[in-house]
Structures are given as structure tokens and as C-alpha cells.
Amino acid sequence: MDGVTRPSPAGEAPLIEVENPATRRVIATVADAGPADVDDAVRSARKALGTWAATPVVDRVAVLRRAAKLLEDRREEIAQVVTAELGAPIRIARSVHAQLPIIVTATTADLLASYDFEQRIGHSLIVHQPVGVVAAITPWNFPLHQVTSKVVPALAAGATVVLKPSELAPLSALMLAAILTDAGLPEGVLNVVTGGPVTGRALVDHDDVDLVSFTGSVGVGRAVAAAASRTVKRVTLELGGKSASLVLPDADISTAVKVSVANAFFNSGQACNAWTRLLVPADRLEHVNDLAQAAAEKHTVGDPTDDKTRMGPVISDQQRERVRAFIRAGLGDGARLLAGGETSPDGCGDGYFVRPTIFTDVDPASTLAQDEIFGPVLSVIGYRDEAEAVEIANGTRYGLGGSVWSGDTDHAVRVARRIRTGQVDVNGGAFNPAAPFGGFKHSGYGRELGVHGMAEYLEPQSLQLPADAGRD
Numbered sequence: 001m002d003g004v005t006r007p008s009p010a011g012e013a014p015l016i017e018v019e020n021p022a023t024r025r026v027i028a029t030v031a032d033a034g035p036a037d038v039d040d041a042v043r044s045a046r047k048a049l050g051t052w053a054a055t056p057v058v059d060r061v062a063v064l065r066r067a068a069k070l071l072e073d074r075r076e077e078i079a080q081v082v083t084a085e086l087g088a089p090i091r092i093a094r095s096v097h098a099q100l101p102i103i104v105t106a107t108t109a110d111l112l113a114s115y116d117f118e119q120r121i122g123h124s125l126i127v128h129q130p131v132g133v134v135a136a137i138t139p140w141n142f143p144l145h146q147v148t149s150k151v152v153p154a155l156a157a158g159a160t161v162v163l164k165p166s167e168l169a170p171l172s173a174l175m176l177a178a179i180l181t182d183a184g185l186p187e188g189v190l191n192v193v194t195g196g197p198v199t200g201r202a203l204v205d206h207d208d209v210d211l212v213s214f215t216g217s218v219g220v221g222r223a224v225a226a227a228a229s230r231t232v233k234r235v236t237l238e239l240g241g242k243s244a245s246l247v248l249p250d251a252d253i254s255t256a257v258k259v260s261v262a263n264a265f266f267n268s269g270q271a272c273n274a275w276t277r278l279l280v281p282a283d284r285l286e287h288v289n290d291l292a293q294a295a296a297e298k299h300t301v302g303d304p305t306d307d308k309t310r311m312g313p314v315i316s317d318q319q320r321e322r323v324r325a326f327i328r329a330g331l332g333d334g335a336r337l338l339a340g341g342e343t344s345p346d347g348c349g350d351g352y353f354v355r356p357t358i359f360t361d362v363d364p365a366s367t368l369a370q371d372e373i374f375g376p377v378l379s380v381i382g383y384r385d386e387a388e389a390v391e392i393a394n395g396t397r398y399g400l401g402g403s404v405w406s407g408d409t410d411h412a413v414r415v416a417r418r419i420r421t422g423q424v425d426v427n428g429g430a431f432n433p434a435a436p437f438g439g440f441k442h443s444g445y446g447r448e449l450g451v452h453g454m455a456e457y458l459e460p461q462s463l464q465l466p467a468d469a470g471r472d
Contacts, residue, residue: 016167016196021087021313022304022351028085030170030194038162038202041191045133045160046208048188053130053158055186057112060156064109066183067152071102074179078144078172085169086143087312087351088267089304096267101148101176103433104449111434111451112156125463130158131234132210134457135203137224138173139215140166140315141270141374147173149437149448150213151190155180157457159211160189164203167196168315204228211235211457215272218372218397218442236446236456238272238438240372241400243421244393245275247288248386248412251405251427253280257288259428260403261295261378265356268314269323269376272443273401273423277362277369279389282382289338289360292380296339299356299376302348313352314375320352323375327357330368335359335379364392372398386415394420399440403428422447 018028031037052060071078078101079093088097119126136150147165154161165173177192193199204212204227211234214224221237228235245260247253263275280288304312314320324342331337340357354375362369362379369379383389393402403425406412416424422439425431436452438444446456 016194018085018167018169018171019316020084021315022349022353024350024352028171030167030174032167033193033195033199035198035202037193037195038199038206041162041193042133042135042203042206042208044188044191045162048186049130049133049160052155052160052186052189055158057115057117060158061109061113063180063184064105064112064152064156067180067185068102068106068109070179070183071098071105071176074175075099075102078175081172081175082143082169083304083312085171086140086315087304089306089309089312091307091309092267093304097142097144097172100142100145100433104145104148105152107434107450108152108156108454111454115451115454121462123465123467123469125465127461127463128157128458129461131457131459132159133208134159134161135206135209135212136161136163137200137203137212137214137216138163138165140169141267141272143169144172144176146215147176149453150215151176151180153448153454154213154457155185155189157454159457160191162191162193162203162209164193164195164199167194170194201227204233205230207231209233213446213456214238221444236438236448237444238446238448239400239442239444240374240398241272241274241421241439241443242277242370242372242396242398243273243275243401243403244277244279244419245403246279246389246393246405246415246419247281248389248404248406248415249281249284250407250411252407253284253288253405254291255428256405257291258295261292261358262299263403264378265296265299265311265376268311268354270314270319270374272372272374275401275403276373276378277392278378278380279383279392280380282384285360285380285382288380292358292360292378293338296356296358301345301353301355311356311376313348314354315352317352319374320354323354323373323377326368326371326373326375326377330359330362330366330377330379333363333366333368334361335363335366335368336361338380340376364395370396390415390418394418397442400438400443401425
């Protein structure tokens with residue numbers, strides 16, 4: 001904080017060990033910051049707010065563009081760090097985990113350069129002011145991308161930030177802070193406090209934090225919103241998902257199944273918007289089962305530093321046991337196991353590996369089809385007609401992502417409009433880092449990325465001008 005890295009006062013904070021989930025070896029230690037450290041960080045952010053908010057847009061743009069260039073220059077180093085702290089296969093760490101932050105930072109810089117911070121409505125001048133001090137609390141599954149998706153738009157808006165990355169994967173977030181400092185971000189504008197739940201609670205409870213942006217589980221998100229209400233903080237929540245890939249009868253079923261299986265297993269299934277339910281016409285179910293089983297066999301599990309590996313470990317022993325418990329529950333509920341299971345993959349050593357798993361004949365009301373697993377487990381569900389398919393797709397408490405597949409794109413779009421989620425991919429449409437990301441229902445509220453993401457960190461102020469005031 002204040003542009004320098006320092007330990008907790010008098011070295012009082014205990015240390016948290018950061019573990020490589022593929023090897024179970026400790027690769028780093030970070031401080032478990034306490035309330036005093038959080039107070040220092042918030043004070044630093046508050047002190048820097050006035051100057052940063054008043055910094056000309058062109059100068060803020062320049063910082064972000066330099067940061068995007070430095071992220072590009074250090075892309076391989078970032079990928080290696082993400083592979084070590086998360087267990088992401090190196091080729092995915094390079095193409096997604098290290099690449100998306102470059103795109104988000106550059107895109108936000110371009111958006112900021114053209115954003116209209118003032119508008120006239122009649123005799124009123126509407127001025128968009130930064131929200132103030134932002135507490136950003138991020139998860140471990142996309143340890144740099146999700147940090148960038150909060151920090152960069154907040155900085156663009158003129159807000160200052162106190163970031164608490166996940167204690168399970170904090171190393172790439174610390175790299176981002178160093179990169180932003182090298183890019184010319186002034187002292188105190190971004191402050192990082194590492195730590196666990198106590199650190200997070202201290203941030204949420206702090207009287208001088210104006211907005212909390214949280215990504216994580218529904219249970220913790222609910223607690224964050226309740227705690228923040230005491231001080232009437234603004235809150236944005238990006239929570240869980242149970243997304244459906246809905247394959248209509250006229251779709252290219254082979255392609256739809258292949259892509260859907262890959263999506264479900266991407267990042268070892270540790271993605272809030274993963275398509276974990278595959279909805280297919282009941283009369284094509286056995287054909288789909290064959291296709292899905294064949295697709296699963298191509299998802300090689302193993303050493304994430306090997307370029308050939310498609311799936312690495314899950315993040316921790318606790319997460320692995322959670323996934324295994326869901327697999328046991330699926331078997332207990334009568335679902336039929338097509339691939340995988342709870343036993344460890346062969347030849348993977350001591351890491352927290354889970355076999356890519358597919359169930360079929362899954363009851364849409366079962367635990368397997370209703371709860372977020374956050375692991376490589378896919379449920380195949382048959383439907384009778386389109387109306388039932390849409391009902392099943394909407395039939396969970398979540399509403400984050402999903403997809404619709406059809407030979408007629410216009411038809412697919414009509415169906416997608418009926419899916420109550422924040423994002424729907426149509427016939428494999430690619431992720432767009434400039435489009436708003438967020439959810440309906442228990443998947444949270446608020447949006448990240450693009451113009452909508454930056455707007456979360458702005459407050460509109462109305463200045464009522466005299467009738468004869470100029471309009472220049």
C-alpha cells in the first residue's frame with residue numbers, strides 16, 4: 001500500500017501457505033492481514049481518492065495502456081504463476097488466464113478514452129463521479145482475470161481500490177499490483193491486503209469503504225450484502241451458476257455436445273458460468289450419451305506444466321472432496337455414470353485431481369442438477385419438447401450463463417431470450433470481454449466488463465443550472 005510492499009505491523013500477521021494443487025508443495029507464503037492492516041489500506045485509498053478522481057482522463061488512459069503492454073510483456077511469467085498457484089494447464093494459462101487480463105485492460109482503456117462523463121438533460125448537467133473507495137474481494141478460480149475485471153474498471157472510473165485476492169491463489173494478483181505501479185499508478189490508488197475470511201470481513205465492515213465488489217459463493221455473498229447494509233455500502237455480487245446448454249432438435253448435435261463437454265470441463269469445471277447441464281431431446285439421449293462419453297475421453301488429466309494436458313487438478317483437497325461427494329450423491333439418486341467417477345485418475349501423483357465425470361438419466365430436480373458443484377461434472381438431461389427444455393433450463397435458483405444450439409440462429413435467439421440468465425451463447429458464440437457479465441436470481445446483481453462494468457463504479461450527480469447557463 002502507498003506504493004510499497006510491507007509486512008503487517010511488527011510482523012504480527014500469521015502467514016498463509018500457498019500450495020501448488022498439482023504437487024501439494026508450498027510455493028509461497030503471504031500475510032493473513034488483520035483489521036489493522038485493512039484499516040491502513042483503506043486509509044491509504046481514501047487519502048489518494050481526491051487526487052486520482054481529479055486526474056485527467058487522458059492520464060488514466062495512459063496508465064492503463066502502459067499496464068496492458070506490461071501484462072503482454074510478462075504474459076509467459078504470469079501463465080507460469082497461474083499454473084503453479086491454480087493448477088491450470090499451461091496452454092490454458094497462456095491463452096486464457098494470462099490473455100484475458102491484457103484484453104480487459106486494453107479494452108477498458110479504449111472505453112475510458114471515449115466515455116462521456118457529462119451529459120445535459122434540460123437545464124441539468126449530469127456528472128458521473130467515482131463511487132469512492134472500492135473493496136474488491138476476488139476468488140481463486142480465475143485469479144488474475146477476475147481481479148482485473150474489478151480493479152481496472154474501478155481505476156478507470158477514478159475510484160481507489162483495496163483488493164483482497166483469494167488466499168488460495170494470490171500470487172498473480174500481487175503481480176498485477178506491481179505491474180500497475182510500474183505503469184505509473186500513483187501511491188495509494190491500489191492497495192492489496194492478503195488474507196482469509198477475517199480480512200474480508202474487516203473490509204466489508206469498514207466504515208470508510210463505499211462499495212464492495214464480491215465474487216464467490218451464494219452463502220458468502222448473502223453475508224457480504226447483509227454486513228454491508230449496516231453502513232449503506234453499494235454492493236455488486238457475482239455468485240454461482242448452474243448453467244444449461246440447451247440443444248434443440250435441429251442443431252448440429254455432434255458439435256453441440258463436443259463444445260458443451262469441453263465447456264463443462266474447462267478449468268477443471270471451476271467456472272461459475274460452466275455449462276454443467278446438457279439438455280437434449282429425449283429421443284436422441286442415447287446418441288448424445290455416446291458422443292459425450294467419447295468427448296470426455298479426450299480430456300487428458302495430468303501434469304499442468306505439460307502442453308498436452310487438457311485438465312489439471314482442482315484447487316484443494318477440500319474442493320476435491322466436495323466434488324467427490326456430489327458424484328456419490330448422483331449415484332445415490334439413481335443417475336447413470338457414463339464417464340469418470342470419484343476415484344483418482346491414474347498416474348497423477350499426489351495432486352488434487354478429479355476424473356472428468358458425466359452422468360446421464362439425471363433428474364432435473366436432483367442435487368446433481370440443482371447445486372453448483374464447481375468441478376468437472378456434467379449432467380445430461382432429456383426433455384420432451386421445447387417448452388420443457390426452457391422450463392428445465394430456468395429451473396434452478398441460478399441465472400448466470402448458458403447456451404442454445406439450433407440449425408436456425410434466429411430460432412436459437414428466440415429461445416435464448418426466454419432463458420433467465422445474464423449471458424447466453426448462441427451456437428457457440430465466443431466470450432466477449434466488452435459485453436456485460438453478471439447474473440439473474442441467486443447468481444447476483446451488478447455487472448462486470450465493458451461500459452456496464454465501469455458504470456458500477458460511478459455515481460451520477462445532477463447539477464441544476466440556471467436557465468440562462470451556457471451549453472458549451
